[in-house]
Amino acid sequence: RKEVEQDPGPFNVPEGATVAFNCTYSNSASQSFFWYRQDCRKEPKLLMSVYSSGNEDGRFTAQLNRASQYISLLIRDSKLSDSATYLCVVDTGGFKTIFGAGTRLFVKA
């Protein structure tokens, strides 16, 4: 089983759509969880941290289910500028960070 697994997509959605991404992780001792976005040939940019209680930042909502070792990201009212690769990131504790391979999103007008 991969340490961090994501559906590679691509997801092709129209503007205004709601889209959800999922991620699973294998190390139950993992401590911290994040979503990053990466534009083509650019550095990953932090989108949001993910907490057990769930958290929301504008159109973005992240959820964590520790029992199922599952993380999700929901994007509402998709914009053209949301087109990117979304990276699920897990800190296993001890300062080792594992990235998923990413889910590609294309938002079309």
Add this chain to the structure above:
Amino acid sequence: EPEVTQTPSHQVTQMGQEVILRCVPISNHLYFYWYRQILGQKVEFLVSFYNNEISEKSEIFDDQFSVERPDGSNFTLKIRSTKLEDSAMYFCASSPFDEQYFGPGTRLTVT
């Protein structure tokens, strides 16, 4: 807004040569990281650094690699005896605790 910087943006080197990639982390951050991303592949953890020593390293980070914080601002990755398969984008990141902020990367091309 403070940001992580990296130099050079692109480095071309011949196989067998040594390269040093440089990073200036955000000034009040305590944790530093190096990652690499081979074109079309995922971001891979190389090493983390805290309190002037390596905290964690991956299987990739073998004797060919070393890291250093030579002064209060720079954080460097040295790759000795480069191989063709070392061609990748190398990202530096810094963190105040858990959220990491990435530099723009150095594209290393080994010919």
